[in-house]
Amino acid sequence: MAPNSQPSAESSQEVIERHEQAAQELIQDRELQLYIEGEWVDSTGSELLDIYDPTTGRKLATAQAGNDADIERAVTAAWRGFETWDDKSVAQRQVILSEIAKRIEARQEEFARLDALDNGKPLVEARDDIDLVVDHFRYFAGAARTLEGTTIPAENDQHIETVREPYGVVGQIIPWNFPLLMAAWKLAPALAAGNAVVLKPAEETPLSLVEFIHEIDDLIPDGLLNIVTGYGPEAGTSLVEHPRVRKIAFTGSTEVGRGVMKGAANTLKDISLELGGKSPLIIFPDAALDRAVEVAIDAMFYNAGECCCAGTRLFVHESLCDEFTQKFADAADDIVLGDPLLEKTEMGPKISPRQVQRTERYIRLAEEVGGRIVTGGKQLEDGRLAGGYFVVPTVVEGAPHRTRVAQEEIFGPVELVFEWSDYGNLIDRVNDVSFGLAAGIVSENISTTRRAARDIEAGNIWVNQYNEFPAGQPFGGYKQSGIGREIGKETIKAYTQTKTLNFKVD
Numbered sequence: 001m002a003p004n005s006q007p008s009a010e011s012s013q014e015v016i017e018r019h020e021q022a023a024q025e026l027i028q029d030r031e032l033q034l035y036i037e038g039e040w041v042d043s044t045g046s047e048l049l050d051i052y053d054p055t056t057g058r059k060l061a062t063a064q065a066g067n068d069a070d071i072e073r074a075v076t077a078a079w080r081g082f083e084t085w086d087d088k089s090v091a092q093r094q095v096i097l098s099e100i101a102k103r104i105e106a107r108q109e110e111f112a113r114l115d116a117l118d119n120g121k122p123l124v125e126a127r128d129d130i131d132l133v134v135d136h137f138r139y140f141a142g143a144a145r146t147l148e149g150t151t152i153p154a155e156n157d158q159h160i161e162t163v164r165e166p167y168g169v170v171g172q173i174i175p176w177n178f179p180l181l182m183a184a185w186k187l188a189p190a191l192a193a194g195n196a197v198v199l200k201p202a203e204e205t206p207l208s209l210v211e212f213i214h215e216i217d218d219l220i221p222d223g224l225l226n227i228v229t230g231y232g233p234e235a236g237t238s239l240v241e242h243p244r245v246r247k248i249a250f251t252g253s254t255e256v257g258r259g260v261m262k263g264a265a266n267t268l269k270d271i272s273l274e275l276g277g278k279s280p281l282i283i284f285p286d287a288a289l290d291r292a293v294e295v296a297i298d299a300m301f302y303n304a305g306e307c308c309c310a311g312t313r314l315f316v317h318e319s320l321c322d323e324f325t326q327k328f329a330d331a332a333d334d335i336v337l338g339d340p341l342l343e344k345t346e347m348g349p350k351i352s353p354r355q356v357q358r359t360e361r362y363i364r365l366a367e368e369v370g371g372r373i374v375t376g377g378k379q380l381e382d383g384r385l386a387g388g389y390f391v392v393p394t395v396v397e398g399a400p401h402r403t404r405v406a407q408e409e410i411f412g413p414v415e416l417v418f419e420w421s422d423y424g425n426l427i428d429r430v431n432d433v434s435f436g437l438a439a440g441i442v443s444e445n446i447s448t449t450r451r452a453a454r455d456i457e458a459g460n461i462w463v464n465q466y467n468e469f470p471a472g473q474p475f476g477g478y479k480q481s482g483i484g485r486e487i488g489k490e491t492i493k494a495y496t497q498t499k500t501l502n503f504k505v506d
């Protein structure tokens, strides 16, 4: 199993030095503060949280653990920031959001390196994240101009119209798997719609967001954007339950999402939830084998499997199952696992020892129910990375579908392969999970793909590809994968409320 289970292990000196040098170049201050009303300030409490480099297991920085009083300050500041933002014209807001995109684009490589260091994702993937951050700010800069009201047909002595107004102050809570990208998914539409924000990043990965603020703080009014680092059950709960926070947007586990929904109910605020998944990828008999393998590798192993939409259940038609599974396992073996700061690396470590242990637990569960490990499920052999949180790409076949390993989110690089022959039975199994976030289909036949896309219960379906997130394409889940959609045009609307005006016409 992964070396993470040996706490005394150390990465090699070469890796440690590379990471220390990157940390010195990229992190302005290794004792992070909260960002409230345009200033870097200390928490009113004294609790700290340590941020670790998942490649070496060594400490990178220390953040402050925000508490109720810090959230209170941030919310008050945000209402002041909202007033200034609300005074700006939509065209002025558009210019500022476009300028944010430009600033981040100019420093793409630094932000990518920072996320590679803090999250452990390989540089090649981190660069994709930052490209998408830029794309999102550009898209929502434009979308700001599209918010329109309506005129409602009425009696002759009445004129009814609706306008869309921002909520005022919204709270946002994000996870660690795409640190700056998840911040952009949340911030860009909220600001474009005219809101001010209090955002709590994940405990594990605040570094790129802090650098983002350093980069853009001269562009935005004080209080418009406030960052409170801290633990979920404290700072997160406080934000969710705050009576003057009018909406909560949350991305993370389904379990915590359920609690967020209950917490938001106390003050009846609007919510959007982007939660877990157990997404299927279906390989039809007419699929081109090489392309199918490529799509399946991307679907499962992108970001070390730490994607809510990862294609973790691979349904392969019986006519090609043996050949496909072997090719897929060989391709999984060929993934270059290693130091995310090296160009050649295709998969880095997982985020934390907790996530390694969770993945290992599911591999054991798969074996216990009769699953056969086709590849992986063993120790990383590169001793230079001994201190890191690595899990080797793993492929399992033969685990029954109605078992925990086939039903629950693993969030690690573990693929379960299922053989199928009858289409009706396939769709029954595909939909036989509580989640409904995403799915993939590989076939050369358009009727086949359209029919399957219609039959699958999921919010996002990729055909002959996977993991594409261009701004403008709505993303969100069916069933227990969430509520609401992000990154599409409707998202900006979801950060507004409707006001109806009824005029008496004499």
Ligand SMILES: NC(=O)C1=CN([C@@H]2O[C@H](COP(=O)(O)OP(=O)(O)OC[C@H]3O[C@@H](n4cnc5c(N)ncnc54)[C@H](O)[C@@H]3O)[C@@H](O)[C@H]2O)C=CC1
Residues within 6 Å of the ligand: 173, 174, 175, 176, 177, 200, 201, 202, 203, 230, 231, 232, 233, 235, 236, 237, 240, 251, 252, 253, 254, 256, 257, 259, 260, 274, 275, 276, 307, 308, 358, 409, 410, 411
């Ligand atoms: N949908 C997605 O993109 C993600 C899903 N996950 C899933 O969640 C599992 C656990 O990972 P975690 O990091 O523990 O996820 P989590 O759901 O605990 O954390 C996500 C965010 O929610 C915050 N949070 C935690 N408890 C909270 C509470 N009571 N009130 C308000 N905010 C709270 C955290 O501080 C973090 O910012 C993973 O194994 C994976 O299955 C994790 C990260 C992202």
Ligand code: BAL
Residues within 6 Å of the ligand: 177, 178, 251, 274, 306, 307, 308, 309, 310
């Ligand atoms: N949570 C957004 C993207 C993903 O995890 O796949």
